[in-house]
Every structure is written in C-alpha cells, then in structure tokens.
Amino acid sequence: MSLSTSLNIAVEALNAATGALQITNNNIANANTTGYTREQVVLQESATTTTDGISLGNGVSLEGYQSVRDELLQTRIEQETQDQSGASASLSSLQAIEPTFTTSTTDIGTEMSALFSSISSLSTTPTSSTLQEAVLAAGQNLATAFNTASNTLTAQESGLNTQVTEDVSEINQLSSQIAALNPQIVSLKASGQKDGGTLQDQQDALVLKLSALTNVSVTQTDNGETLTTGNGTALVVGSQSYTLQTSTGTDGMQHVLDQSGNDITSSLTSGDLGGTIQTRDATIPGLLTQLDTLANQFATAINSAQASGYDQDGDKGGDFFTVSSTVVGSAASIKVAITDPAKIASSSDGTTGSNGNLTNLSAVQTTKLASGKTPGDAYASLVYQVGSLTSSANAESTAAAATLVQLNDQLKSVSGVSTDEEAANLIQYQQAYEAAARIVSTVQSLFSITMTMGTAAAE
Amino acid sequence: MRVTNMVSDVQYAMQQSQQNLATALQQVSTGLRVNQLSDDPGASANMVTSLASSANVDQYTKNVSSVLSQMQTADSSISSIVTSLNTAVTLGTEGATGTASTANRAAIATELEGLLTSIVGEANTSFQGAYLFGGTASSTAPFVAASTTYTSAQGSAASPLTAAIALTAGSVTTISDATTGETMTFTAAAGDTIATLQSAVASAVSAGTLSSGTTATIDSNGQLSIATNSTTDGVAVSSNDAALGSMTAVSGTEVANAYAYVGNNSVNKVQVGDSLSVATNLPGSNLLGSGTNVIGALNSLITALKSGTSTEIGTATTAITTALNAVNQERSPLDSTISQLDSQESYLSQETLTLSTAQTALVGANLADAATNLSAAETTNNAVLAAAAKVMPNTLFDYMK
Numbered sequence: 094m095s096l097s098t099s100l101n102i103a104v105e106a107l108n109a110a111t112g113a114l115q116i117t118n119n120n121i122a123n124a125n126t127t128g129y130t131r132e133q134v135v136l137q138e139s140a141t142t143t144t145d146g147i148s149l150g151n152g153v154s155l156e157g158y159q160s161v162r163d164e165l166l167q168t169r170i171e172q173e174t175q176d177q178s179g180a181s182a183s184l185s186s187l188q189a190i191e192p193t194f195t196t197s198t199t200d201i202g203t204e205m206s207a208l209f210s211s212i213s214s215l216s217t218t219p220t221s222s223t224l225q226e227a228v229l230a231a232g233q234n235l236a237t238a239f240n241t242a243s244n245t246l247t248a249q250e251s252g253l254n255t256q257v258t259e260d261v262s263e264i265n266q267l268s269s270q271i272a273a274l275n276p277q278i279v280s281l282k283a284s285g286q287k288d289g290g291t292l293q294d295q296q297d298a299l300v301l302k303l304s305a306l307t308n309v310s311v312t313q314t315d316n317g318e319t320l321t322t323g324n325g326t327a328l329v330v331g332s333q334s335y336t337l338q339t340s341t342g343t344d345g346m347q348h349v350l351d352q353s354g355n356d357i358t359s360s361l362t363s364g365d366l367g368g369t370i371q372t373r374d375a376t377i378p379g380l381l382t383q384l385d386t387l388a389n390q391f392a393t394a395i396n397s398a399q400a401s402g403y404d405q406d407g408d409k410g411g412d413f414f415t416v417s418s419t420v421v422g423s424a425a426s427i428k429v430a431i432t433d434p435a436k437i438a439s440s441s442d443g444t445t446g447s448n449g450n451l452t453n454l455s456a457v458q459t460t461k462l463a464s465g466k467t468p469g470d471a472y473a474s475l476v477y478q479v480g481s482l483t484s485s486a487n488a489e490s491t492a493a494a495a496t497l498v499q500l501n502d503q504l505k506s507v508s509g510v511s512t513d514e515e516a517a518n519l520i521q522y523q524q525a526y527e528a529a530a531r532i533v534s535t536v537q538s539l540f541s542i543t544m545t546m547g548t549a550a551a552e
Numbered sequence: 553m554r555v556t557n558m559v560s561d562v563q564y565a566m567q568q569s570q571q572n573l574a575t576a577l578q579q580v581s582t583g584l585r586v587n588q589l590s591d592d593p594g595a596s597a598n599m600v601t602s603l604a605s606s607a608n609v610d611q612y613t614k615n616v617s618s619v620l621s622q623m624q625t626a627d628s629s630i631s632s633i634v635t636s637l638n639t640a641v642t643l644g645t646e647g648a649t650g651t652a653s654t655a656n657r658a659a660i661a662t663e664l665e666g667l668l669t670s671i672v673g674e675a676n677t678s679f680q681g682a683y684l685f686g687g688t689a690s691s692t693a694p695f696v697a698a699s700t701t702y703t704s705a706q707g708s709a710a711s712p713l714t715a716a717i718a719l720t721a722g723s724v725t726t727i728s729d730a731t732t733g734e735t736m737t738f739t740a741a742a743g744d745t746i747a748t749l750q751s752a753v754a755s756a757v758s759a760g761t762l763s764s765g766t767t768a769t770i771d772s773n774g775q776l777s778i779a780t781n782s783t784t785d786g787v788a789v790s791s792n793d794a795a796l797g798s799m800t801a802v803s804g805t806e807v808a809n810a811y812a813y814v815g816n817n818s819v820n821k822v823q824v825g826d827s828l829s830v831a832t833n834l835p836g837s838n839l840l841g842s843g844t845n846v847i848g849a850l851n852s853l854i855t856a857l858k859s860g861t862s863t864e865i866g867t868a869t870t871a872i873t874t875a876l877n878a879v880n881q882e883r884s885p886l887d888s889t890i891s892q893l894d895s896q897e898s899y900l901s902q903e904t905l906t907l908s909t910a911q912t913a914l915v916g917a918n919l920a921d922a923a924t925n926l927s928a929a930e931t932t933n934n935a936v937l938a939a940a941a942k943v944m945p946n947t948l949f950d951y952m953k
Contacts, residue, residue, distance in 0.1 A: 124557065187590075188590075191588055191589050192588075194589060195588060195589055195596075196596075196599060196600065196603060202600045202603065202604065203603070203607075205604070206603065206604045206607035206608070207607070209607070209608070209611075210607055210608070210610070210611040213608075213611045213612075213615060213822075213823060214611060214614060214615070214618075216615070216820070216822045216823065217615050217618040217619055217622070217822050217832070218618070218622075218680055218681075218682060219820070220681060220682055220690065220691060221680065221681070440688070442688060442816070442818055444687075444688040444689045444691075444816060444818070445688075445690070445691045446682055446683075446687070446689055446690030446691060446820070447688035447818055447820060448820045448821070448822070449688075449818070449821075452821065452823070452829075455823060458604075458608075469600065469601055469604045470601065472600055473597040473598070473600040473601050476589060476593075476596055476597050476600050477593045477594065477596065477597035478593075479589055479593075480588075480589030480590050480591075480592070480593030480596045480597070481590075481593040483588075483589060483590035483593075484589075484590035484591075484593055487590055498560070498561070498564050501560065502561065505556045505557060505560075506556065507554070509554075509556030509557055510557065511554065511555065511556040511557070512557075512949065513947055513948040514554075514556075516947065516948035516949050516952060517948060520952070
C-alpha cells in the first residue's frame with residue numbers, strides 16, 4: 094500500500110465520474126432525439142490486491158457504456174407498425190372513394206330515383222316533349238354518375254399502382270442502408286463493446302421505417318440482423334442487401350419480384366406496400382365488379398323494357414342505354430343510346446298517347462335484376478360495403494395506433510431519457526467527482542507532509 | 553414503471569380529445585349523426601332505400617296533382633255534355649207534342665244541331681295538347697265529321713288498283729262508322745291483298761260493326777273506294793298502307809250531324825302510390841257509345857223532328873234519355889277516381905312525413921345528446937390542455953438553483 098496507489102484510485106474515480114457525467118450530458122442532449130436509446134455508464138470494481146494476507150480494494154474502473162434496450166418490445170413495435178401502416182394505406186384510399194357513394198345530388202342512388210321519377214312524370218302526359226327530354230336528361234345523369242363512380246375507383250387503383258413502385262424503391266434504399274450498418278455493428282461488438290450503441294439506434298430506426306412499408310421479420314445472427322419479407326424473401330443478410338423489382342403483369346398492374354424474378358406480390362400482406370397491394374388487387378376490383386354488374390344489369394333491364402313498347406314514331410323501342418356486352422367496364426362505358434326524345438318507348442299499343450309501356454320501364458325499379466336484388470337494393474349493398482370497409486380499416490388503424498402509443502410508452506419507460514433522472518444523476522456524479530478530487534488534494538497534502546518530513550530531519 | 557418524456561402522450565391525448573371535439577361539433581352543426589358512410593354503414597345503406605321511397609312519394613304527389621287537373625277538366629266537359637243532353641230531352645219532349653207545328657219542330661231541330669255541335673266540341677276537349685276522350689290516340693280529335701265516301705290516294709284510271717295487289721304486312725286500315733258508333737280495324741298480315749280487305753269489310757257489315765251496304769270497291773278512277781249506301785250513314789276511314797296511300801273523304805259526301813269516333817278504347821294508367829294506379833282517361837267510345845250511340849241518337853232526333861211523326865220524335869227522345877243515363881253511368885267511376893285522388897294526396901303527405909321522420913332517426917343526431925357530447929368534449933379538451941400546460945414545463949432542473 095502506498096500513497097501513489099491511493100492517488101491512482103482517486104484518478105480512476107475521477108475518470109469514472111467524468112465518464113458518468115459525459116453519459117448524463119449525452120442523455121440530456123439526446124432527450125428529444127427520435128430512436129435514441131439512453132445509455133448507462135458501466136462501472137466495475139477493480140480487482141483487489143492482496144499484500145501480506147490483507148486484501149484491499151483497488152478502486153473503480155470505467156468499463157464503457159451500455160445502451161438500455163428491450164429487443165422484444167422493439168420487435169412488437171415493428172410488428173404493430175406494419176399493421177398500422179397497412180390499415181392506414183387502405184383507409185386513405187377508401188376515404189377517397191367514400192364521397193362518391195355518399196348521398197348527394199349526383200350519386201348513383203339519387204340519379205336512379207330521378208330517372209324513375211321522370212318516367213313516372215312522363216306517364217301523366219306521355220306526349221309531352223318536355224317530359225320526354227327530362228327522361229333523357231335523367232338517363233344521361235345516371236350514366237354520368239356510373240361513369241364518375243367507375244373513374245374514381247380506377248383512378249384510385251392506378252394511384253395505388255404508382256405507390257407500389259415508390260414503396261419498392263424506398264424498401265431497396267432502406268435495405269441497403271441496413272445492410273451497410275451490419276458489419277460496422279459486428280466489428281464494434283468484436284472490439285469488446287457490449288452494444289452497437291448509436292449504430293444500433295440507427296439500424297433500429299431504419300428497420301422501423303422498413304416496417305412501415307412492408308412485412309419484415311428480423312433474425313439476429315453473428316453477422317448482424319437478417320431481414321426477410323413476405324414468405325421468407327431475403328432483404329438483408331449480413332452486409333449484403335437484396336433488391337426487389339417491379340414489373341408490369343398481364344393485368345396491367347405492377348407486380349413485385351424478388352432478386353431472382355419470382356413474383357412475391359401476394360405474399361406482401363402488411364405495411365404500406367401490403368395495404369396498397371391488398372386495396373389495389375382485392376378491395377377496389379371487388380367494388381368495381383359490383384358496380385359494373387349493377388350498371389350492366391340495370392341497362393339491360395331498361396333496354397328490354399324499352400323493347401316491349403313503341404316510341405312516338407310507332408316503331409318498336411330501341412336500346413335506351415348503350416352498355417358493353419361484357420360486365421367488365423360496363424359502369425365506365427354506359428351511356429344513353431338515344432338522342433331523340435321521341436324514341437322513348439312509352440306506348441304499349443303504338444299510339445302516341447299511350448303510356449302503357451312506361452309501366453314496364455317503371456317496374457325495373459321494383460323488379461329483381463339477374464343479381465337477385467332490385468337496382469336500389471344492389472346499390473344500397475354497394476354503399477354498405479364501401480362504408481363497412483372504410484369503417485373497419487379506420488377501426489383497425491385507430492386500434493393499431495393506440496397500441497403503438499402504449500408500446501412506445503413501454504419502450505420509453507425502458508430506453509427513454511428522463512430529464513429528472515439525469516438531473517439526479519448529475520448531482521450524484523458531481524458529488525462523486527468532488528469527493529475524488531478531495532482525495533487527490535488530501536493525498537497531495539500527505540505527499541507534501543512526507544516531503545517536508547525529510548527536510549526537517551536534515552536541519 | 554419508469555416515466556420519461558410525456559410529450560408524445562400529451563400529444564396523443566390532445567389529438568384524441570380534439571378529434572372527439574371535432575366529431576361532436578360536426579354532429580351539432582350538421583344535425584347528423586352519420587356524416588360519412590363509415591360512420592354507420594348499415595344506416596347509410598338503409599338511407600339509400602328510404603331516399604328512393606321518398607323520391608317515389610314526391611313523384612306520386614306530383615302525379616296526383618297533374619292527373620287531378622286533367623280529370624277535373626274531363627269531368628267539367630262531361631258535365632256540359634250532360635246539361636246539353638238534358639236540354640235535348642226537354643226539347644225533344646216539346647217537339648213530340650201533337651200541337652207543335654212543322655216550323656216549331658224545324659226550329660227545335662236547329663237548336664238541337666247547335667247542341668250536337670257543342671257536345672262534339674266538348675268530346676273533342678284537349679288538355680295540354682292531348683285529347684281527353686280519344687283513348688290513347690290522343691294526338692288527333694277523336695270525333696270527326698263523317699262522309700259517305702272515302703277514296704285512296706293510290707290508283708288512277710291509267711293504272712288502276714286491282715284486288716290482287718298485295719298490302720304491306722303490319723299496315724293498319726280503320727273504318728269508323730258514325731251510325732253504329734263502332735270501328736273496324738284491319739291489320740294486314742303477310743300475303744294479304746286488297747281482296748282480303750274487301751272481304752274483311754263484308755264480314756264487318758254482316759257482324760254489324762259497319763252499317764249495312766257499306767262496301768270497299770275499286771271505282772272507275774282505279775282507286776279503292778269505301779262507301780256507304782245511304783246518305784245518312786257516314787264513315788271516317790284512315791290507312792297507313794303504302795299500296796293504298798292515305799284515304800280522303802270525297803268532297804260533298806259529308807253527312808250532316810254525323811260524327812265518327814276515330815280514337816281507340818285504350819285506357820292510360822298512372823301510378824299514384826306504390827300499389828295504386830288510376831285510370832286517367834275515359835275513351836269517347838265508352839263515354840258516348842256505351843250501349844247507346846249518343847251522337848247517333850241526337851242525329852235520329854234531329855231527323856225525326858225534321859220529317860218524322862210525333863211518335864217517332866217521342867221514340868227518339870226516349871233514346872236520348874237512355875243515352876243520358878248511360879253517360880251518367882260512365883261518369884261515376886271518373887268521379888270516384890277524383891275523390892280517390894284527393895284522399896291519396898293527403899295519404900302521400902302523411903307518408904312524406906313518416907319517411908322523413910324515419911330518415912332523421914336513421915342518420916340524424918339527437919340534438920340533446922349531441923349538445924351534451926359537445927360540451928363534454930369541450931370540457932375534456934380544456935382539461936387535457938390545462939393539464940399539459942401544468943405538467944410539461946416541470947423538471948427537477950427547476951428546483952436545482
């Protein structure tokens with residue numbers, strides 16, 4: 094035991110206190126940095142030395158810094174982010190579609206009622222050209238309403254299609270950034286660091302961004318994190334990242350291919366890309382098919398009612414609506430076929446004053462179409478579906494957002510910086526520093542006593 | 553649990569309470585609980601059906617008022633006809649008395665001719681361009697002056713029509729007889745010729761549809777001529793057959809006081825309720841020809857007054873009385889339809905109210921609840937903001953001076 098040993102211990106204590114203050118400082122500085130994980134100083138008791146059978150402590154050693162992480166929570170947040178992004182991608186498309194099917198002055202339901210009202214009105218004075226023109230105009234408005242609804246759906250579909258390409262390029266960028274961090278973290282750990290520290294924070298933040306885009310599963314390996322998407326398609330393995338590609342499929346839509354060119358579109362189920370693909374390939378086509386079916390069957394029913402009567406010229410009624418022979422594209426292409434109001438087949442016996450066939454035209458409103466529903470019911474069921482899809486996407490997105498808030502709270506509870514706590518640490522380490530400094534000055538005065546002791550004896 | 557930075561929680565809480573506030577405000581300001589489909593998909597779908605019913609009820613109401621004014625016009629015409637017929641009976645009875653002189657009878661006959669003209673005028677009443685008593689053939693006057701002879705436009709002495717000439721399949725030729733009050737309609741089938749038409753006319757004569765002696769022959773000008781064999785029997789003929797051309801009355805063959813009915817006996821029905829349709833017109837053939845040919849009876853009375861005996865005048869007057877009863881009988885369904893429409897009108901206004909109440913219940917906000925929600929949301933929002941303002945600035949550093 095010597096004074097210099099004590100001095101060494103005091104210096105190490107000063108070193109430890111400085112290190113701890115530095116960590117406190119860094120924590121406070123990053124209190125508001127997204128993705129920052131608070132760090133703790135790792136102090137260790139130095140090995141004791143035994144001299145003459147007496148064991149004495151050898152002070153403290155500053156081992157390094159440790160980030161306070163919870164990998165399980167991090168994984169759950171990534172998972173929940175995937176669900177939330179997927180739901181909110183669907184939600185924003187559906188919310189854009191919703192107003193088209195909401196009751197207004199120009200929605201399909203209102204225009205359909207207006208057409209039947211105009212037909213009923215014509216039945217009171219079948220020869221009135223004003224009332225005949227009103228029927229034509231109402232038919233035109235209904236056709237336009239169908240066209241608009243169909244255009245809204247296809248515009249959303251093509252918007253989502255563009256989104257797929259954008260998402261894929263963003264995924265590729267993130268994958269390469271994540272892959273680049275892997276060897277750095279591995280070598281940092283190899284150098285004895287317990288934790289990737291800031292690099293790990295960066296990588297976690299990137300993985301979280303990637304989770305907002307697609308379904309990602311993370312596996313820890315000796316070479317860093319391995320990331321896969323879909324049914325095990327590799328995105329990142331060690332320092333290597335694998336790019337996804339897009340290509341136009343036979344359906345005219347962008348398909349997502351892995352590095353070897355396999356179509357993995359259908360395996361992408363969550364994240365923005367998953368939600369986008371789901372909405373583009375299932376939700377919207379489903380609605381569009383129903384809309385087309387309604388337009389096609391409605392037009393066919395009106396046309397066949399027309400054909401059973403005679404127009405003002407005494408001729409057999411021709412088609413009222415022009416509609417494609419196949420169901421696909423009917424809502425987009427439906428239009429009024431006749432331009433001459435006198436061509437409305439209101440007569441059942443060929444005389445101009447007869448309104449007998451208007452009864453047949455009116456009856457379309459209450460007669461079941463080939464779909465088994467009346468036109469009004471078929472439209473109401475479409476309205477219900479749009480509403481219910483939107484409302485469930487909304488509920489899903491809201492619930493996932495609430496869960497995310499909770500999970501983030503939990504993560505913050507583990508990894509977040511508490512300024513109060515850091516303030517207390519500040520006091521604690523300041524006092525430790527002051528105490529160690531006091532020891533240095535005590536040892537110094539002991540040294541000087543020792544020095545003067547020799548001088549006094551010489552005198 | 554370690555509590556760290558509260559900013560994001562406070563932000564989430566503020567967002568939530570502001571969202572609730574916005575929802576409550578929207579409900580109060582629009583008065584609607586369902587503002588977009590996703591607020592209540594089921595109610596939105598029911599609204600579609602309910603609004604369609606409302607649109608129908610609105611239209612039924614418009615139909616009722618439009619049909620009602622048409623039928624009231626028809627009823628007032630019939631009322632005039634009834635008045636004229638009553639006057640005719642009075643005049644006929646007067647003329648039938650033995651003391652009436654020939655001059656008196658002639659004067660009465662002239663007066664009756666005036667009444668006949670006014671009855672035909674009423675029977676040819678139109679409403680908004682459509683003749684009310686022509687059945688569904690409402691674009692032309694239903695009662696036209698009859699002539700003894702009609703000839704076709706086609707055919708000439710140089711190239712006469714022949715019985716073998718084919719008629720266009722589907723073409724329609726009608727012969728309306730003023731005396732019988734009935735109409736023969738001949739629709740040409742494939743392979744029919746003028747000869748087929750001629751034999752159809754012969755059959756109609758034997759069936760009593762046309763007056764006896766009515767014939768269809770090819771005259772010396774090579775045209776098809778449809779003619780009666782009495783100066784008091786008149787017909788009105790029309791055809792759209794290309795082989796015949798249009799049929800026109802030969803000038804000078806017009807029969808005094810004879811009018812043929814060229815309308816049809818079809819009835820238009822207009823829907824004024826989900827399961828209620830009303831007949832909106834009364835064909836002239838029913839009104840003035842049901843059982844008794846009213847115009848024919850008047851014509852007979854005029855003829856009797858001019859040249860007949862007291863007995864003949866009396867018989868003709870009795871026929872008018874019978875005709876009057878028939879007209880009244882035809883009129884009664886019309887009158888009951890009018891009163892049916894009146895009650896349907898008030899039912900529909902009730903129905904409008906019921907539907908709008910149902911719609912309010914479907915998507916409307918209960919204003920008391922909405923107002924309570926709004927003030928609750930406001931209170932919560934204020935509390936969240938106040939709490940945030942109080943809690944957030946405080947850290948241990950504040951106390952370390």
